[in-house]
Amino acid sequence: MDTPTRPPERRSRASLGLSAAAAEGRFALQTCAECRTVQYPPRDACQTCLSTDLPWKDVSPKGRLLAETTIRTSTNLFFRARMPWRTGTVQLDAGPIIICHVHGDCAPRSPVMLWNLLDRAGQATLLAVPQERTPLMEDDPQLRQMTADPKHRRVMITDGRHPGTPALVKALKDAGAAQIHVGEAETWRPYPGRAALENLGVDLQPLDLTDTASVQKLAAEYGGKTDIMINNARFMRPGGVLARGDTAFARDEIDVNYLGLMRLAQAFGPAMCARASDGVNSAVAWVNILAVEALSNAPDYGCFNASNAAAYALSLSLRAEFRASGLRVMNVFTGPTEDDWYEPLPPPKVTDTALAKSIVSGLQRGLEDVYCGDIAQDLYERFRRDPKVLERERTMAGDMA
Known part of the structure; x- marks a missing residue:
């Protein structure tokens, strides 16, 4: 282009x-x-x-x-x-x-x-x-040529089971999104947010990022209709390497958080790139939601953060591959969110509404990187000043003199 x-x-x-x-x-x-x-x-x-x-x-x-x-x-x-x-x-x-x-x-x-x-x-x-x-x-x-404003555009969200998906759908609707499609794995298994999604009038579609056939099947139907892809799928468990007795959870984290992103990009990427010049309803953005610890890890959630670091590295490759078509990659780095898996951590935490607002605002301003929450912004500023000092602070904790 x-x-x-x-x-x-x-x-x-x-x-x-x-x-x-x-x-x-x-x-x-x-x-x-x-x-x-x-x-x-x-x-x-x-x-x-x-x-x-x-x-x-x-x-x-x-x-x-x-x-x-x-x-x-x-x-x-x-x-x-x-x-x-x-x-x-x-x-x-x-x-x-x-x-x-x-x-x-x-x-x-x-x-x-x-x-x-x-x-x-x-x-x-x-x-x-x-x-x-x-x-x-x-x-x-x-x-509009310089941003990825959701207004009048069709959005695909990958994980309806994510606790923040209803808030994200509402924020996109308030921003004027034309259509919102939401993927859900294991459609037979109920989850708390499904009724809220149905009330919001979204189009729910089967999507399992660990299953290549599932991703390709959805891409065949919706790849050419998706203007904004928001990948909020995640698998997470607390603990670092020594806190786990085996690699089972780590395999699941890599399969969803890293390989899932790769399967999604391989299936939806070509069609979205081909539609990046379609005028008012062009494909404009690919959004990845990542833990800010992808920049600098800490052992409390070390293995989960490692899978996010891999996904972040992959997103940079996608940014380079998508650039020629004009498809924007936006990474949203978030601090601990208000859900069960981060319950042991003290506040401040990122609310679902705050995360949704950050995503929509980032699209409206055409940003490449968004840092949501006080912890994410603080960690980013410290990382930018001196990544090695931040690494020592996070890995040595109270052992530093």
Whole structure:
């Protein structure tokens, strides 16, 4: 698929890390440590005082639209199929003038805010949007090209037995999802959330991620109709390596959490990639829900976390394989959730509603990584600062002096 070329502002550091910070509309530019002049584009020396001490700092995303134009024809195949396309220049309150994409609701010379987004090529870009929300703002065609908003789209959720599935379905319906299909393994065995799913009007379908034939059968019917895949299936038991007497549970965790993701991608991936350019109802996102301990393990749930680490590594491979088609991979890292398996752990824990809200918000902002809950955000920040220090803290616990 032809994809848009990268405008200069993509060199902004914040535009290169599409995660929780992007959801807050923050981005960083070089700022001179001596005279405080904000630099754009990036430079080796300050344009004002020639200092070479130019650290990257967060700046306000607010500014004013100086000029705009609407492109109505293009030699680029991506843009040609999506005309008209609005672009313009924005002067930030911090000083620099930036060339960016412009939301259709932005009036000339009006106050705007820059959002960090990813285009369909997976490259970071900036979109100017009104500072005050407008009616049907999310329906702007340019914004939809740069996000995975569930509105008007068909969603497949892999595990109806997951305790958070009813809350997720409700959040997707509130966001305007057109259809929601939910897979369930062992359909003969009752579970508490089934009545809630039926009341929400979802389409329940047999799906066992440990059975290749089951996954392929569902993909044959729904692979070409799925716009957003949300893989929330999991098998988990507490304990590390020495706490378990055998490898039975570990095999189940790998079979569901890692190999299940692989079976799902092999069955649904090709059809979804083929539909990534279908306009309003294109396939747009693949969502994996992972334990944040996939980044740095701890023995209380060591074997389960290891299977999540494997799934995380696999998701990075999928991101690379899906990128050419424009299908986005979003990993949602969550702290301990409010369910029976995490009951021994102390709060804070992630509620089903909070997890569902994070998933929908991440899709609406087109993020690649979402960290849900205080524990997940804290662990991510510590991991980003120094993974080795975090490893020692988590594996040595009270033994550290």
